[in-house]
Amino acid sequence: MRSPRDLDARLHSYVGSLPTTPADRWLRRLSAFADRGKLWFLVALVVGSRRGPLRRGAIRGVGSMLFSSAVVNVVLKRVFGRVRPDLENLQTHRRLRREPGSLSFPSGHSSSAAAFVTGLAMESPAAGAALAPLALGVGYSRVHVGVHYPGDVLAGLAVGGAVAAASQHWWARRPMQPARVRPTSAAPALPGGEGLVVAVNPRSGPDEYDPAEDIRRLLPRAEVLEMSEERGVAELLGEAAASGRASALGVAGGDGSVAAAAAVALEHGLPLAVIPAGTLNHFARDVGLHTPQDAVDAVLAGQAVKVDVAEVNGTPFLNTSSIGAYPEMVRRRDRMAARLGKWLALSVAAAQVLRTGTPVELEVNGDRLRTWILFIGNCTYTPRGLAPAYRPRLEDGLLDVQYLRADLRFGRTRAVLATLLGVSEHARSYGHFAAAEVRVVARTGPERVAYDGEMGEPATEFLFRKREPLTVYCCRTR
Known part of the structure; x- marks a missing residue:
């Protein structure tokens, strides 16, 4: 009965003897481009440009990739000490320009590929499924160019996937359902945003995003006020509430801006429209507001909820x-x-x-x-x-x-x-x-x-x- 190592060697030899095809050149390029995670860093830049699950998936994927790479290269390769396959009989056109000099088991390329794609899939299953063939292609390319046995690749894929799955322990996936809240509370429906006064932090969110312009487009009858060094959330909304011209208050900014707006809303007994426009939007995401359109829909329909507010020495905070x-x-x-x-x-x-x-x-x-x-x-x-x-x-x-x-x-x-x-x-x-x-x-x-x-x-x-x-x-x- 042949040992697993013998079977591994036979499979490696079989792949090496496959006839020449146009795919050889692309597999060699794919293998080389995945060196040092270049491929996955590029993918992370692309998918991470979109806020929400894709950006969180890119961050989780890169973190998982870096950790799995350290586990494989610093620990596991030294523990197992398996040398690279003999490339003497490998077809010349398949060889990499620079053959790796490190140990073979497990495959670091495969581990990085599986870690990144699994991490991405944990936040965005559709994006993870779309990139899974690319990750498998990277793994197979390492056997195709001769630098790994199939067992090295399978082990690398398993390690990378396990590391990404374990990231749930220290960075829990946010559930799809929002947090529980008190029964729905009545709030006035505001057609076109009429009666809504919104304070906007123009520095919130990505550089290319203009929250004030977006709100004016979505709620053309709302009063939109931009914060400045001299006049912040409390001043802008406090004046509007005291004058009686506001049926509801709104805020577009980060969590600090939302907390300041909440203090004014509580003081004057007005409902608050929270328009996600910050970097993290912790409170908005917990309550179930993921995009500006979510808040707009609620304002137009007059639907609201009641949530807890805490305070320290009289100053309210939400998170x-x-x-x-x-x-x-x-x-x-x-x-x-x-x-x-x-x-x-x-x-x-x-x-x-x-x-x-x-x-x-x-x-x-x-x-x-x-x-x-x-x-x-x-x-x-x-x-x-x-x-x-x-x-x-x-x-x-x-x-x-x-x-x-x-x-x-x-x-x-x-x-x-x-x-x-x-x-x-x-x-x-x-x-x-x-x-x-x-x-x-x-x-x-x-x-x-x-x-x-x-x-x-x-x-x-x-x-x-x-x-x-x-x-x-x-x-x-x-």
Whole structure:
């Protein structure tokens, strides 16, 4: 009975003896273009240009590809130590210009292909299915040009797919259904947007997108006001609400702008139209608003829901608030954003805080904590851990408290990374609980608080609690 290695060698020899066809040249080019993930980085740039599932899939795919490449090349190839096939009898026109000098098992090209396409498919099944033949083509091309045995390719595909699937552990897929909300609340239907006053952040979203122009097109009778350095959301909408000319308020911007608009809407008892125009749109996505058209449809139909709102020292927030390392990251990000751009500035700020940050001494509902980060969420987030998450409910009446302890022998960087990678549930440094009200005392002096990506004033005492629900325009199917 032949061993698996013998069968592998025979299959490799059989592929090598196939007659010459025009496909030889294209398979060789495909194999070469997939070197160092060039093919998949290019695909990620293309599909990632579209916001939503495609962009999230591109990010998940690239992350999975990079991790699987490290697992294969740094760990598995050294463990198995299998050498490359002998190319002595391979047809010359099939050979790569540069033959790889690394070990053979598993195939890194195949692992990267499977990791990227599986990661993409987890967010956009249609895009993943469309690119699956390309991933299989990359895997087969490695056998066709002679540099891998078929077993190497199968193992690489399995490793890449497993790594991408495991990314669900630290970056949970957002469910298709929106969060649960309170029963539908009455809100006025506004034909053409008449009576709606919308504050627009012109810097939100992609550079080529003009949210104000888009809203004027979709709601021609709405009053659209653009924010400026002198007049922000609170000033624009507060004036409109106080004058009595607004039947409803609207906001197009990121989560910070939405939270500011929610404060005005609550103060004046008006419904709020949230038009997704920011980079992340955490609140809009949780409530079920994925595109500007979703909000427009609800405004025209007069359909709305009620959702929980939290506050810290009287300032409302819709997503999360935090004390410790994250507010310091936000402060440093804002200082560098104009020069570096928001995302690069955040990366640099995170690196600086991880290197130089110090823990904070807090008293949380009477318990003393020495912590790196304290998060307070509006409603309970899942999965546990300080990684990207979502809320299955927006009406549970609870505050979600999560913190990263600094009083244990668990290094700062290691603790933060362990939590962000989703292993915090098993790390002694991580803690969490839920409560209707949370009192926090900073025991070593004033601390900054961040909420929905904005910075608050330093204080030594913080009161987190729920306030009256917010009416938000939204069409729900369930």
